[in-house]
Amino acid sequence: MNFDLTADAIAFQDAAHRVSAEVLKANAKRYDETGDFCRESLDALGELGFWGMNLPDAYGGFDPGSIAMSLAVEEVAYHCAATCSSLTAHFLATDSVLLGGTEQQKQELLPLCASGEKLGAFALTEPGAGSNPAEMRTKAVRREGGWHLTGTKHYITNGAYADFLVVYAKTDESQGHKGISAFLVDRHTPGIQFSSPEKTLGLRGSHIYEISFDCQLSEAALLGDEGQGFATAMAVLDRGRVEVAAMSVGIARAAYDDSLAWAQERVVAGKPLCRHQGIQWMLAEMHTQLEAAKLVTYQAAAARDSGGRFSLESAVAKLFASEAAAKITDSAVQVHGGYGYICDLPIERYYRDARITRIFEGTSEIQKIIIGRAITA
Amino acid sequence: MKILVAVKRVIDYNVKIRVKADHSDVDLTNVKMAMNPFCEIAVEEAVRLKERGIATEVVAVTIGPKAAQEQLRTALALGADRAIHVETEAPVESLAAAKVLAKVVEAEQPGLMILGKQAIDSDNNQVGQMLAALAGLPQATFASEVIIENGKAQVTREVDGGLQTVELSLPAIVTTDLRLNEPRYAKLPDIMKAKKKPLIVTTPAELGVEITSGVTLLKVEPPAERQAGIKVSSVDELVDKLKNEAKVL
Numbered sequence: 001m002n003f004d005l006t007a008d009a010i011a012f013q014d015a016a017h018r019v020s021a022e023v024l025k026a027n028a029k030r031y032d033e034t035g036d037f038c039r040e041s042l043d044a045l046g047e048l049g050f051w052g053m054n055l056p057d058a059y060g061g062f063d064p065g066s067i068a069m070s071l072a073v074e075e076v077a078y079h080c081a082a083t084c085s086s087l088t089a090h091f092l093a094t095d096s097v098l099l100g101g102t103e104q105q106k107q108e109l110l111p112l113c114a115s116g117e118k119l120g121a122f123a124l125t126e127p128g129a130g131s132n133p134a135e136m137r138t139k140a141v142r143r144e145g146g147w148h149l150t151g152t153k154h155y156i157t158n159g160a161y162a163d164f165l166v167v168y169a170k171t172d173e174s175q176g177h178k179g180i181s182a183f184l185v186d187r188h189t190p191g192i193q194f195s196s197p198e199k200t201l202g203l204r205g206s207h208i209y210e211i212s213f214d215c216q217l218s219e220a221a222l223l224g225d226e227g228q229g230f231a232t233a234m235a236v237l238d239r240g241r242v243e244v245a246a247m248s249v250g251i252a253r254a255a256y257d258d259s260l261a262w263a264q265e266r267v268v269a270g271k272p273l274c275r276h277q278g279i280q281w282m283l284a285e286m287h288t289q290l291e292a293a294k295l296v297t298y299q300a301a302a303a304r305d306s307g308g309r310f311s312l313e314s315a316v317a318k319l320f321a322s323e324a325a326a327k328i329t330d331s332a333v334q335v336h337g338g339y340g341y342i343c344d345l346p347i348e349r350y351y352r353d354a355r356i357t358r359i360f361e362g363t364s365e366i367q368k369i370i371i372g373r374a375i376t377a
Numbered sequence: 378m379k380i381l382v383a384v385k386r387v388i389d390y391n392v393k394i395r396v397k398a399d400h401s402d403v404d405l406t407n408v409k410m411a412m413n414p415f416c417e418i419a420v421e422e423a424v425r426l427k428e429r430g431i432a433t434e435v436v437a438v439t440i441g442p443k444a445a446q447e448q449l450r451t452a453l454a455l456g457a458d459r460a461i462h463v464e465t466e467a468p469v470e471s472l473a474a475a476k477v478l479a480k481v482v483e484a485e486q487p488g489l490m491i492l493g494k495q496a497i498d499s500d501n502n503q504v505g506q507m508l509a510a511l512a513g514l515p516q517a518t519f520a521s522e523v524i525i526e527n528g529k530a531q532v533t534r535e536v537d538g539g540l541q542t543v544e545l546s547l548p549a550i551v552t553t554d555l556r557l558n559e560p561r562y563a564k565l566p567d568i569m570k571a572k573k574k575p576l577i578v579t580t581p582a583e584l585g586v587e588i589t590s591g592v593t594l595l596k597v598e599p600p601a602e603r604q605a606g607i608k609v610s611s612v613d614e615l616v617d618k619l620k621n622e623a624k625v626l
Binding site (some may be wrong): 021 | 411468568569
């Protein structure tokens with residue numbers, strides 16, 4: 001594996017760092033405290049082209065490679081994890097179109113998504129179907145001139161703020177996952193109902209919704225071919241897990257950097273915290289976890305670019321980086337002591353924001369199933 | 378009109394600087410580097426002059442190690458048309474930088490050269506002035522407004538106690554102050570396009586300049602830590618302390 005970053009990767013990292021450190025960071029605390037949607041931060045990224053990082057030139061993006069993208073996602077998460085979650089949810093929606101859509105659908109929609117004009121949401125999970133998408137109840141039935149979509153989706157990031165939703169639904173209930181198709185649903189389609197945003201432990205600036213559908217869709221709403229939805233969703237999640245890993249690294253790195261600086265500054269019993277072995281060992285553990293998390297993330301990104309299947313690498317990265325982020329953000333609170341527990345510093349926010357990375361886009365337990373099956377196949 | 382803009386690679390202004398344990402210098406290990414903020418303002422001004430149709434070409438130049446090409450690439454992404462990298466691993470003091478830039482000015486013959494008033498690493502505030510002297514060009518430092526009209530530059534300068542407006546015949550050297558403009562962020566599509574813009578690499582030797590050093594760095598110390606203040610209970614006590622303890626009255 002080549003560890004030298006390309007000029008593109010460095011440039012993307014720099015660009016993401018700059019806007020994140022100056023714009024996103026300034027909004028992050030407010031989003032967390034008020035629960036306001038991360039609109040300004042998300043739009044600031046959109047204006048600069050970050051909404052199209054996952055897309056190739058042909059569709060208005062400029063695919064700089066997954067490592068460049070991971071580094072940029074990491075920078076965004078470092079300064080505002082909520083904005084990062086909304087951004088990567090948008091990538092799940094546009095990846096669905098990129099991997100599953102017809103040429104016409106891609107040409108029509110993706111350039112607007114890349115330029116920051118249309119925000120997407122990815123609607124797979126249901127109240128009774130999270131880790132088990134094949135058991136979804138949402139269905140689309142053929143009708144004169146199109147489809148009738150009914151059902152309920154849950155935990156849908158960006159939900160009511162999205163301009164379009166990629167909705168996965170059963171088109172053949174007699175089949176399991178092979179009966180699933182994907183649909184492009186305009187946010188203003190009559191018959192969509194959004195809940196109020198869920199109250200959450202972390203990522204409070206990135207809203208998630210329950211959404212119910214009783215909608216008439218046109219023939220053109222079917223994304224790609226009938227019955228291909230599950231395959232598309234799984235390929236999309238392989239890609240998305242690299243982004244969750246990068247997001248985990250970003251939150252963890254913020255927690256680590258703050259902890260190291262704090263331990264060097266704060267004097268206890270006559271010497272800086274970092275000169276007390278108990279704290280130094282915690283910092284050493286955090287550093288090691290962080291470095292390892294970066295490496296599995298970049299490895300998965302490199303595998304994603306190599307063209308073959310990378311379910312194993314992306315599951316390893318997602319599992320390790322999210323679990324590392326949990327340990328590192330927990331240690332960050334401990335290194336800070338009481339200061340880590342109060343809300344004046346961002347430490348407790350890192351701790352809360354990191355928690356979801358072990359759950360969404362496949363829990364740690366699901367990642368172990370994927371890894372276990374792959375290595376014993 | 379062609380505008381030449383100098384940019385410098387420095388420690389990112391967001392980074393909290395740490396001094397090496399042996400006090401020999403600032404610790405640069407794994408420290409994030411970026412374009413000097415005053416240079417960003419210089420690039421932005423040049424690009425705006427081009428967008429207004431006043432400039433026809435913007436050329437960015439830097440002196441430094443190979444990695445300084447990252448900053449040139451940022452300048453290209455922000456709107457510069459081409460870039461010149463004068464590559465050297467040696468530390469470059471103000472006079473050496475001015476001599477190199479004078480050679481670049483001689484070769485490029487720009488109508489206007491814009492530099493940051495100083496770099497945030499060594500804070501010398503010398504290169505623009507030295508360059509003007511070496512190149513024999515008029516200079517306006519600490520610019521907060523630049524207007525190009527009828528072959529002249531009208532520059533508002535931030536001086537102690539107010540603003541001074543000067544008129545320079547072109548070609549001229551202008552150095553930027555903080556309030557000249559607010560630089561834009563680089564857009565990702567422009568970062569990708571910047572790769573296709575020309576970037577030539579030369580060396581001080583090729584330009585006929587020998588990088589010499591006239592200053593030896595003896596010791597670097599972090600600023601003294603600020604002590605906590607105290608609350609006084611009355612104006613009388615305050616006056617007493619100012620008179621007898623601080624001895625400022």
